[in-house]
Amino acid sequence: MAAVSFTVIGLVLAALAGFFGYQAATATPFWLTDVMVLPLAGGLIIMALQDKYARMTKWIAAAFSLPAMLMCIGLALAFRIDGAGGYQFAEHASWTPALGISYSLAVDGIGTAMFLLTGVIIFAGCLASWSVEHRVREFYALLLLLTSGVFGVFAARDLFLFFLFYEVAVLPMYLLIGIWGTGPKEYSAMKLTLYLLLGSAFMLVGFLALYFASGVTPLTFDMDTMLKTAYSPGFQKLFFPFLFLGFGILAGFWPLHTWSPDGHASAPTAVSMLHAGVLMKLGAFGIIRVAVELLPIGAHAWLPYFAVFTIVNITYGALVAMSQTDLKYVIAYSSVSHMGIVVLGICTLTDAGLNGAVFQMFSHGIMTGLFFALVGFTYGRTHTRIIADFGGLGKRMPVLATFFTIGGLASLGLPGLSGFVAEFMVFLGAWRFNPVLAVIAAAGIVFTAAYVLRVLQRCFWGPLNPHFADITDANRVEILCLTILAACLILFGMYPRPLVSLINSGVVGVLARVGGGG
């Protein structure tokens, strides 16, 4: 066995070295593929490891996700905002020419922001899983595989590739929740997977329709070609809902959201972080990148109606969160509420709304990652997630309580933390779009404040529950994980300009293609 194991690891490392060496030798860096390959290679090496190296597994996962995160930061810094913005770091290779499938990747400002989010979350997620003991190898391998899929979706410029990566990102969830989850994990895993596959089915119908109706010869899945195709208004209005709802399921669109509370509550910590933090953003990203951009007439026709549903998302999600008894369900419903703000921003098709939506995708991803990490760490110590069982934990865990406060304040849209910037821009866009919706959406933030502060008060404040008298505070790995996440919230909340400019360079392109209000 050992021989096989070493051979595989050697092969992967050699391939990796060859790949990077080739790029260095020819001076043609494939930045996006590099970022995508790193987690995948890490996952393969981990799979080849023997079980006895469980501790090393975690270090390998961290060793591969850290450079991925750093490269994402590098991409964001290297992205040229001035001038046209547009798509950058493009890569193109022919794959199945007969069917018009190619391997083409590129990111605009929106995609780059999502790369940054994914990079941060996967590294934090690896750190947050440090306490996993059961089948460590498989856990990390699946986690990293999923991450490669996510990177792929955010960069794909070919619909077939997009779909492929999308499924790579979504399917490992079934195993991750079903095996490493808690509570009714089989039920939740099944529900989540089937629900998301239903979404995929809708998407697939839409993708194939786009493919066959494009009228170009030869037929192609290339998204840039599709962008130039003028689909007939009737076609657009017919197929827009397929794409919107297909992606909308993953974005937690009401009333198709009920997979999310069960799924997030049952999933292990890092999986909740990735799922709520990044995967739900795939849905919103798909809505922008595929549904809205490729079918602008359909978007203009349908989005005003879908906007009403997002209002339900926001207020209903917040109200339902208020009466949850399980901490993880509170966070899960808050995600439903916050994703409503993302989709509302998209629905406005305004400059402010779209910028706010993408900023919220980033901000909520980080924030919810922070929350799920905190809940996981707390659960690891208290072995309960029922709010009524806690009380006064801040006395024993001041560090965790501080981070929870930061996350909570970001979640209720406190200025100075990134959530506010996003919500504010969405409300501005929504006001131009429809003042009534904007007012109701803004009212939702009062409920958010109420339930977030209620959780803080019940769990961390008040007299210490004597049951937890000798509980310990966060350890170093956990503090590192939380610090990275909180730093993003504070940094982009205090000075949002760099991130907004990055996102805006993408939004300008979207609005130019779709034609929306200023």
Add this chain to the structure above:
Amino acid sequence: MFPGILALVPALPFLAFVVIGLVTRPWRWLSAGVAIAAISVAFLLSLGALSFLLTAGAETPRVVELTWLTTSTLNAHIGLRLDALSGIMLVVVTTVALMVQIYSLGYMSEEPSLSRYYAYLSLFCASMLGLVLATNFLQLYVCWELVGVCSYLLIGFWYDRHAPAFAAKKAFVTTRFGDLGFLIGLIMICTAAGSFDFVEIQAKVAAGTWTAGWLGTVAVLLFCGAAGKSAQVPLHVWLPDAMEGPTPVSALIHAATMVAAGVYMVARLFFLFSASPDAMQVVAVIGGVTAIFAALIALVQDDIKRVLAYSTISQLGYMMLALGVGGMAAGMFHLFTHAFFKALLFLGAGSVIHATHTNNMWEMGGLRKKMPWTFWTFVAGSLALAGVAPFAGFFSKDAILHLVMGKNLFLFALAVLGSLCTAFYMTRVICVTFLGEARAASGHAHESPWVMRVPLVILAVLSVVAGFWHAGFERLVQGGEAEAEGLNLGFAAVTQMVPLAGILAGVMLYVLKSPDPDALAVRFAPLYTLLKRRFYVDELYDWIIDRIVLRCSAGLAWFDRHVVDGAVNGVAWLTQQTGTQLRYVQTGRVQHYALAVFGGAAILLAIAHVAGAF
């Protein structure tokens, strides 16, 4: 040099917050030193800014800005705006903050989390100073929320007890409710103007871009935020509960500075409010009602801090009233004097609480001899608050009364009645706390240490002399050309009767016991209970939250679980059942399949035949 260097004023306390949080946290006295050093420099810079304004003139605001975020259509800045209003507020905030931070060295000396305390205080000062210096709506809102969260953190400073944890949440959610109006108003005006900037929007308002009706709507929405922050009726309920925080915090945040931010906001946006008579009317009426409403409740409170809290609400009402009748300078002057004497009163109350370990006045008594410094400074503060000449409150309150009399006699009557109540309840506090015989908690009371006495004396001096700056203040705020309204001696002589009558009544009831206050309470039992229960406003809100919001929430949670998710599970069940039933078709017997094939063919043929016949 100005206003660029003023960036240091908010930046230094913020830096102190960061340094305390990351570096000096384990050394509590060092943390306190860092915070006090930062605010001291900010204080000196603020004094410099004010004297600069006094010499160089304050007609045109001096502005520097930095881009905070920018998209194709949005352009938001953060910056510094130095003009009369912000210059005065800088001095008020840094003076009181410095006094409070020095005082806290004594008051909080036994607190193990002193570092956290000074970190929060520093963050508060940074946010408050950022608010004061705001150049635009967005920055105002951002800092507005930040001071709110500092207030939340400081009210809940002793988070391991139930009451502070609850009070902190209540304060935040209540003010947040008002801030919803602020946010909507802000979005309305900034979307319409295409800018967040005060200067640009002021120019557009002056140019008559919008109708008075529309501006009135915006102004009233913005005022919702001000009413929440400045604890105006009906959003006042959080401030008395906020007294659960440490007393120096009450002095700084919940008396002198943050709660005055609402008043400051209305003054800062006076160009907007004064463009709409209806909005001004709303401000005046809410202010007038708050002034009397809170003063009445203050008459019967037993907790010394709560009396002061209701008194603060009432005085904030006076400021709003002044603004509402068009007296921007008068309202701001009352803010200015009130900051000093109310901070003094809170710190005095803190000194008493420090000595007796209780908030209940009826457990104190006879402290005059034991705590002379506290007693005499407290008396000075009380006289200022009551508006007795020549203490600071006299000048500012008299200006307000004079202004209101000319505008609205009903509001004037409310204001005079409130003034009477003010003098009465402060006399009550002094009589019960300091005079008479010592009760249970006064036994071992002793005067507070010098670090607490020095701020008391400084603030007491300010409470005596601040009023004499009246004319200069009005000139500064209204610009050089406006002639400041002098003191009307005849009017002042008449209105002086009001606080004197209140003091006399207080002395009769609580020193001479004729009539006996307890007997009066029994005689007017319904009224007494109504006041004691604070007009049942808290009960009403609790009922709304319990019966409507929480039930609505529970109902929706049930709906989500059983109807929305029920439908999902229903589909799953249906699929499963269909499969289960269809399973029986799969018998594995060739005869059945053959039957099905031929049967199907027969049916199809029959259909074809029938269809063909038509």
